Amino acid sequence: MAAVSRATLEAAARAAGLACRGAFMPAPDDGVPCLPDGSLPATVVLLGFTGSAQWPVFAASAEARDGAAHPLDRWSRRVIGELAERFAAGAEFPDEGPPWRPFQRWARRAEPVHPSPTGVLIHPQWGLWHAYRGALTFREPVDWPRPASAPSACVSCAGHPCESTCPVGAIRPDGYDAAACAAHVASPAGLDCREGGCLARRACPEGQAHRYVGEQAQFHMRAFLAARQRSD
Numbered sequence: 379m380a381a382v383s384r385a386t387l388e389a390a391a392r393a394a395g396l397a398c399r400g401a402f403m404p405a406p407d408d409g410v411p412c413l414p415d416g417s418l419p420a421t422v423v424l425l426g427f428t429g430s431a432q433w434p435v436f437a438a439s440a441e442a443r444d445g446a447a448h449p450l451d452r453w454s455r456r457v458i459g460e461l462a463e464r465f466a467a468g469a470e471f472p473d474e475g476p477p478w479r480p481f482q483r484w485a486r487r488a489e490p491v492h493p494s495p496t497g498v499l500i501h502p503q504w505g506l507w508h509a510y511r512g513a514l515t516f517r518e519p520v521d522w523p524r525p526a527s528a529p530s531a532c533v534s535c536a537g538h539p540c541e542s543t544c545p546v547g548a549i550r551p552d553g554y555d556a557a558a559c560a561a562h563v564a565s566p567a568g569l570d571c572r573e574g575g576c577l578a579r580r581a582c583p584e585g586q587a588h589r590y591v592g593e594q595a596q597f598h599m600r601a602f603l604a605a606r607q608r609s610d
């Protein structure tokens with residue numbers, strides 16, 4: 379099969395309700411699964427959400443409305459699986475494992491993103507309002523420009539409002555206290571976080587124009603609480 383073009387992939391992803399989130403040529407230590415013949419894929423293309431642009435497509439899907447568990451994961455697997463079949467590519471997902479796919483490492487190879495105190499990678503355009511839903515792996519090279527270099531906005535951030543705004547101090551320079559965060563969000567005092575999304579995340583000045591809409595923010599907070607309950 380001839381190598382697919384970037385423009386074709388971006389158009390297909392957009393029609394499916396996803397955004398192409400950059401690409402990279404994997405090295406042996408990147409943790410990208412080998413192809414059936416034991417060789418590394420030539421290109422990995424990440425797929426995901428940017429702000430709320432793609433949310434309406436998922437919200438209108440059968441998975442979002444059927445009441446079954448893990449609707450976004452199931453939708454992502456179906457949609458990305460269809461893209462993989464169309465382009466004769468492999469499909470990889472953040473929840474696939476063990477061994478778990480190192481999506482944050484892949485993201486830093488594909489885009490100018492950096493760690494933030496919230497645990498979410500910060501992007502120079504989207505801020506903290508983005509997500510990676512999966513990846514396509516290609517046997518043939520896909521012509522994709524190298525990501526532009528950009529410094530982390532957290533380094534020059536004045537006052538680090540994500541840390542000072544959290545009501546329970548769960549966002550700290552030495553790490554994120556997920557247990558304290560979940561306990562607060564599940565409590566009566568956590569109503570603002572449950573309904574509007576994480577206060578610390580909303581305090582970040584980067585990417586404010588791309589903040590999640592209310593329904594999207596509430597969905598992710600419910601999913602966060604459910605995941606914490608399963609892990610306890």
